Amino acid sequence: MDNDRWLWTLGQEMARHQLAPDAVRHVVAEAAAHLRDSGQPALRAFGTPEGYAAAVAESLAARYGRPARPAPGRVRLSARGITKRYRRRTILRSVDLTVRAGEVAAVVGANGAGKSTFLRICAGLLAPDSGEVTLDGRLGYCPQDAGTYDFLLPDEQFVLIGAGRGLDRERSKQIGRAGAASLQWRPAAGVQTRHLSGGTRQKLNLVMASMGEPDVLLLDEPYQGFDRGTYLDFWQHVWRWRDEGRAVVVVTHLLSQLDQVDQVLDLTPASEGAAA
Numbered sequence: 001m002d003n004d005r006w007l008w009t010l011g012q013e014m015a016r017h018q019l020a021p022d023a024v025r026h027v028v029a030e031a032a033a034h035l036r037d038s039g040q041p042a043l044r045a046f047g048t049p050e051g052y053a054a055a056v057a058e059s060l061a062a063r064y065g066r067p068a069r070p071a072p073g074r075v076r077l078s079a080r081g082i083t084k085r086y087r088r089r090t091i092l093r094s095v096d097l098t099v100r101a102g103e104v105a106a107v108v109g110a111n112g113a114g115k116s117t118f119l120r121i122c123a124g125l126l127a128p129d130s131g132e133v134t135l136d137g138r139l140g141y142c143p144q145d146a147g148t149y150d151f152l153l154p155d156e157q158f159v160l161i162g163a164g165r166g167l168d169r170e171r172s173k174q175i176g177r178a179g180a181a182s183l184q185w186r187p188a189a190g191v192q193t194r195h196l197s198g199g200t201r202q203k204l205n206l207v208m209a210s211m212g213e214p215d216v217l218l219l220d221e222p223y224q225g226f227d228r229g230t231y232l233d234f235w236q237h238v239w240r241w242r243d244e245g246r247a248v249v250v251v252t253h254l255l256s257q258l259d260q261v262d263q264v265l266d267l268t269p270a271s272e273g274a275a276a
């Protein structure tokens, strides 16, 4: 089945699940954009259109059936007036973002709009030219390019990160393995990180970022390379972290979850946004 046919079938299937036409258009456009960007065949990226439509319908039903959320708490992350230039190019111009405990913010924008740059600034890894970031609580940061060590075993990475978060070896391994299992991954004994697939390294990256119950999670497109099931699992984690009172910031290109997040920070430059 070619991608056009797949997208058409997805639209039909979603209509069959009685999803609103706007939602159908939204999801089909998002899937089409992902296929265009990734160059992947649709079946490999998302599975069958029937299965994907059912999963979307389920996730929307879960959303509307979700019990009342706890009210957002204190401000965990505040970025004010963030401006960043590389040589003469201004990448970020006076960007503001405030995220409270129990909130999810999505950072969106075209390739090169400065999403990763903004997250690195929020994580304290990069200094802005002007503006200020205030972070209250423990930070978990999942960079876009896996922050993993090639020659370590996953367990060794869990122990390393756990040590920095005050966890002993056994507890670190336990938490790491449980996190891996929740993303449908069971690390095989003796396999170094360099031998893991791209999607699995990304799972490792995400598990490490979320170890030690951070108050603020900064996630830079953490699901790249995930298959469809794991991608949906990832968003379930996001909602759980939010309901546990964490502040979560997710950089994303994909739009289907945007109506479920508390705020969307669009870094597309004003002139480009107007032209689009």
Ligand SMILES: Nc1ncnc2c1ncn2[C@@H]1O[C@H](COP(=O)(O)OP(=O)(O)OP(=O)(O)O)[C@@H](O)[C@H]1O
Pocket (backbone or CB within 6 Å): 086, 091, 109, 110, 111, 112, 113, 114, 115, 116, 117, 118
């Ligand atoms: N160290 C650097 N020196 C010069 N330019 C840089 C540097 N880091 C990033 N850039 C440029 O800044 C712009 C923003 O990069 P950034 O990675 O933040 O964008 P992005 O929105 O995350 O992109 P993508 O969606 O492709 O991941 C890009 O044009 C990039 O080439």
